[in-house]
Amino acid sequence: MQWVRAVMAHLGVTATELARRAKIAPSTLQRPLNDPDWPNMLSGRTMAAIAEIAGLQPLEFPNRVRGMAEQEAMQYVPGDGADAADNFDRAVRELCQGRNGRDSWVMKGYSLELSGVLPGDVMIVDMNLQPQPEDIVCAQIFDWSGTRAETVFRIYDPPYLVGNSLRSGREKPITVDNSSVVIKGVVATIMRKRTTN
Structure with a gap:
């Protein structure tokens, strides 16, 4: 979930807003972000949707210098x-x-x-x-x-x-x-x- 947190910081949005932009249910992000013992990974489709709105590849961390x-x-x-x-x-x-x-x-x-x-x-x-x-x-x-x-x-x-x-x-x-x-x-x-x- 470090990648999701990095994308949220990069875009300056909350988990709810990130989910809205990616057109996924807010709970898809909120549950794993709020539960350190979450046993599952995000689906490839979810990661692709998040990456697309951030202008990144799935699991690619945003650079400090943003352009x-x-x-x-x-x-x-x-x-x-x-x-x-x-x-x-x-x-x-x-x-x-x-x-x-x-x-x-x-x-x-x-x-x-x-x-x-x-x-x-x-x-x-x-x-x-x-x-x-x-x-x-x-x-x-x-x-x-x-x-x-x-x-x-x-x-x-x-x-x-x-x-x-x-x-x-x-x-x-x-x-x-x-x-x-x-x-x-x-x-x-x-x-x-x-x-x-």
């Missing part, structure tokens, strides 16, 4: 702020413009949900701040074999980066080595758009 289509966060570009309803974008621009080394990012994943950062939240990253323990930081993880980099947001627990999420399960800490894992900046502000009912 551009599945970014955890992406740069946030505010609109032009032409109307009064656009106060949120105006505030983002004010926090970044004229301040060297500040960028805005929008969270796409759930890696920091227990720290209060949810998908859709906008984070102002200050690249001039020195990270302190327990800061939320923006980091890049480089895959030198494929010459790609993944931007992630994690909590800095020197010398590690750690997630804080119910959905991802227990995630292995990432060691900051300033070579393949580099902290780019500290999250100085987190903003959330007001939702109307």
Whole structure:
């Protein structure tokens, strides 16, 4: 079941959501995931359905660097702020413009949900701040074999980066080595758009 847990973490989904996407009964996954003494294996058909929605082969573990289509966060570009309803974008621009080394990012994943950062939240990253323990930081993880980099947001627990999420399960800490894992900046502000009912 380690493979199923890795796929769930890779996609950022619960077992129920994974089962829904794979078009299988939720109990097909929940029973073996919740029972450490489960005697059976998943059927080949079930594994094939899970692998297909994850873009993997059955029992192929997802790589840490996921590729551009599945970014955890992406740069946030505010609109032009032409109307009064656009106060949120105006505030983002004010926090970044004229301040060297500040960028805005929008969270796409759930890696920091227990720290209060949810998908859709906008984070102002200050690249001039020195990270302190327990800061939320923006980091890049480089895959030198494929010459790609993944931007992630994690909590800095020197010398590690750690997630804080119910959905991802227990995630292995990432060691900051300033070579393949580099902290780019500290999250100085987190903003959330007001939702109307």
